Amino acid sequence: MKHKKVRLISRLDIKGPNLIKGIHLEGLRVIGDPQEYAKKYYLQGADELIYIDIVASLYGRSKLPEIVSRTVEEVFIPLTVGGGIRSVDDVKELLRAGADKVAINSAAVQRPDLINEVSRRFGSQCMVLSIEAKKQTDNTWEVYTDSGRERTGIDVIDWTKEGVMRGAGEILLTSIDAEGTKKGFDIDLIKAVTEVTNIPVIASGGMGSFSHLEDAIKIGDADAIAMADILHYERSTIPLIRDAAKKAEINVREHD
Amino acid sequence: MTSKVVTIIDYGVGNLLSVKRGLEYNNASVSITGDPDKILKAERLVLPGVGAFANGMSELNKRDFIDLLSAVSLKGTPILGICLGMQFLLDQSEEFGITKGLGLIPGTVQAIQPMAQDGKKLKIPHIGWSNIIKPRDQDVNWSGTLLEGTDETSAVYFVHSFMAQPAISNHLIAGCLYGDNFIPAVIQSENIMGCQFHPEKSGKVGLKMLDNFLGL
Numbered sequence: 056m057k058h059k060k061v062r063l064i065s066r067l068d069i070k071g072p073n074l075i076k077g078i079h080l081e082g083l084r085v086i087g088d089p090q091e092y093a094k095k096y097y098l099q100g101a102d103e104l105i106y107i108d109i110v111a112s113l114y115g116r117s118k119l120p121e122i123v124s125r126t127v128e129e130v131f132i133p134l135t136v137g138g139g140i141r142s143v144d145d146v147k148e149l150l151r152a153g154a155d156k157v158a159i160n161s162a163a164v165q166r167p168d169l170i171n172e173v174s175r176r177f178g179s180q181c182m183v184l185s186i187e188a189k190k191q192t193d194n195t196w197e198v199y200t201d202s203g204r205e206r207t208g209i210d211v212i213d214w215t216k217e218g219v220m221r222g223a224g225e226i227l228l229t230s231i232d233a234e235g236t237k238k239g240f241d242i243d244l245i246k247a248v249t250e251v252t253n254i255p256v257i258a259s260g261g262m263g264s265f266s267h268l269e270d271a272i273k274i275g276d277a278d279a280i281a282m283a284d285i286l287h288y289e290r291s292t293i294p295l296i297r298d299a300a301k302k303a304e305i306n307v308r309e310h311d
Numbered sequence: 312m313t314s315k316v317v318t319i320i321d322y323g324v325g326n327l328l329s330v331k332r333g334l335e336y337n338n339a340s341v342s343i344t345g346d347p348d349k350i351l352k353a354e355r356l357v358l359p360g361v362g363a364f365a366n367g368m369s370e371l372n373k374r375d376f377i378d379l380l381s382a383v384s385l386k387g388t389p390i391l392g393i394c395l396g397m398q399f400l401l402d403q404s405e406e407f408g409i410t411k412g413l414g415l416i417p418g419t420v421q422a423i424q425p426m427a428q429d430g431k432k433l434k435i436p437h438i439g440w441s442n443i444i445k446p447r448d449q450d451v452n453w454s455g456t457l458l459e460g461t462d463e464t465s466a467v468y469f470v471h472s473f474m475a476q477p478a479i480s481n482h483l484i485a486g487c488l489y490g491d492n493f494i495p496a497v498i499q500s501e502n503i504m505g506c507q508f509h510p511e512k513s514g515k516v517g518l519k520m521l522d523n524f525l526g527l
Contacts, residue, residue: 059489060440060466097514102440102468127329131336133468133512153328155361155470155512177324178362178395180436180470224436253425255438278434308440308466310514 060306061272062279063293065096065286066105066259069138072118075109076235076284083109086287090125096286097130099293100310104130105227105257105281107158107185108138109202120152127153135227137185143172150177158227160185161200164207164214167221174222183257184223186211188244189231196244203231211244212251219252226256227281233261235284240267245275257281265291265299272305314340315525318353321345322370330359330393333511337522347379355524356388360395364404364420364473367395368412377413384415389502389527391457397498397505398475406473416500418477427490440466441487441508443496449480456484457497457504457520457527467496467506467513467520475507502527 067074067089074089086092093104104126108117117139126134136149137158146157163170163184174182187203188196188211196211215226228248230241240261249256258271259281271277285291300307317339319327331341334357342349350356358380360367371377384390392400401412404420412420425433444463445451453459469487474494477483484497487508497506504524510517 059434062439100514124328127332129332131329131333131511131514131518133470133509150326150361151328153326153332155326155329155509176362176366180438180472181361225438253432253434254436255434278439309464 059278060308061277061300062102062257063296063300063307064103064105064257064279064281065093065101065293066107066281066283067092068283069106069108069119069122070110072122074287076287089122092287093126093130096293097132100297100308101132101293102308103133103135103279105135105158106137110138120148123149123152123154135183137183137227142169143176146173146177146181150181156181156183156225158183158185160187161205163218164198164200164209167217170218170221170223174224179222179224182223183225183227184218185227185229186214186218187229187231188241190241190244196247199231203234212247215248215252219254223254225254226252227259228256229259230261234259236261237263237285239263240271240275242270242275245271245277249276255279259283263290265296268296268300269303269305314338316354317341317357317525318349318355319343319357319359320350320376322367322374322376324360324362324367324370326361327359329511330357333518333521334525336518337525339525345374347375350376350379351383353383353388356383356390358390358392358396358399360393360399362395364395364398364406364412365410367399368410371399380413380415384503387502389524390415390504391524392505393511394471394507394509397507398473400498400503400505401475401477404473415503416477416482416498416505417479418475418482418498420473420475423472423474423489423492423494433490433492436470436472437489437494438470440468440513441489442466443485443487446480446483446486447493449483451484453484456499457506457523458485459523460519461516465516467508467510467517469494469508471507475505
């Protein structure tokens with residue numbers, strides 16, 4: 056059994072005031088109030104929460120700080136927040152609202168120095184580099200931004216290495232191809248990224264059943280798993296997934 | 312029953328709201344302040360912190376909090392340093408060269424050794440949940456400390472790259488294992504205590520520890 060505990064993370068994608076869910080990061084459906092879901096997952100024993108405002112990078116200011124400060128009123132686990140973060144001041148505002156870490160994607164691609172600035176100012180543990188990856192015909196992956204809408208021409212592996220060098224403390228790796236499909240994570244992608252980095256990698260996108268999680272950890276070597284609609288639509292729950300992980304000899308936190 | 316009063320020291324960095332909420336959950340009356348007079352008169356103090364050691368110390372220094380915290384510690388006021396706030400309590404840190412700390416508990420802040428004995432590289436920062444355990448070769452009683460009512464099955468949330476190594480073994484209350492590193496998790500010298508993990512982010516177990524702090 057791995058010594059280090061694998062983290063089970065609930066990912067909540069947000070648009071305006073609502074928790075939403077899409078497929079391949081598109082085709083959005085409103086699910087409900089993020090606050091209620093966040094509290095439910097905390098009480099069920101989620102190890103962390105991730106909020107991503109998926110349209111903030113398109114339309115500028117978001118309701119995130121407000122949603123975050125309401126959430127931390129009653130949720131006592133780490134909270135990572137992303138979407139539309141462009142500056143050290145944006146990060147500061149979210150941290151003061153109660154976030155522990157920020158996930159940055161589009162703005163880091165546009166201006167990679169932002170990674171250095173955030174990690175220098177707030178520590179690398181606070182700087183989560185969010186990478187949206189789409190598989191190419193030559194079996195490489197390209198970095199996309201703006202919730203899978205814009206291609207960048209940048210190779211995911213190159214970008215991972217650069218991000219680590221610049222001070223990212225963690226990688227949130229989302230497969231655009233797998234996201235919302237319930238067909239499993241892109242294990243090759245996870246493996247390719249974990250092989251070139253020495254910082255924790257959170258696998259996100261595609262979990263349809265427990266075996267997908269097991270593969271992402273045992274084959275992909277992911278450090279954490281982000282789960283979205285499998286929880287939102289109650290196809291499974293954190294306690295069931297935790298029990299299954301223990302049976303599969305995956306080291307997870309005990310939750311009372 | 313009147314609620315316990317806690318003062319969180321604001322020196323311009325980090326997430327103070329979560330600590331505040333964690334204490335309020337335990338019915339404390341909490342104020343966040345950077346006012347030296349209020350800090351001096353506080354019943355209980357929390358020194359939070361995230362980020363780089365040198366940066367944080369220079370923010371404390373800018374506000375003349377270094378001597379102030381010495382004075383408060385001599386009064387016997389319970390002080391809880393969390394994460395980087397715990398590291399500040401020691402004499403110095405080796406993060407990016409030597410930087411002086413508050414010197415309230417003897418010891419040094421050192422890097423986590425990234426190489427495990429089996430040759431596998433550990434991931435740094437150490438991010439995630441680890442069980443708290445008693446120091447090796449030492450009989451430590453957790454009752455009457457922050458850890459009262461918890462045990463070695465309790466996991467708490469860590470996020471850090473450096474660790475606060477006390478010079479005196481009696482000051483080490485608990486640790487956690489990360490690779491071959493025994494990482495100090497809780498240190499205490501009389502009224503001065505620190506935890507490397509985030510109790511305010513460690514679910515029920517962490518909330519219990521904050522409640523313990525209110526009772527000290």
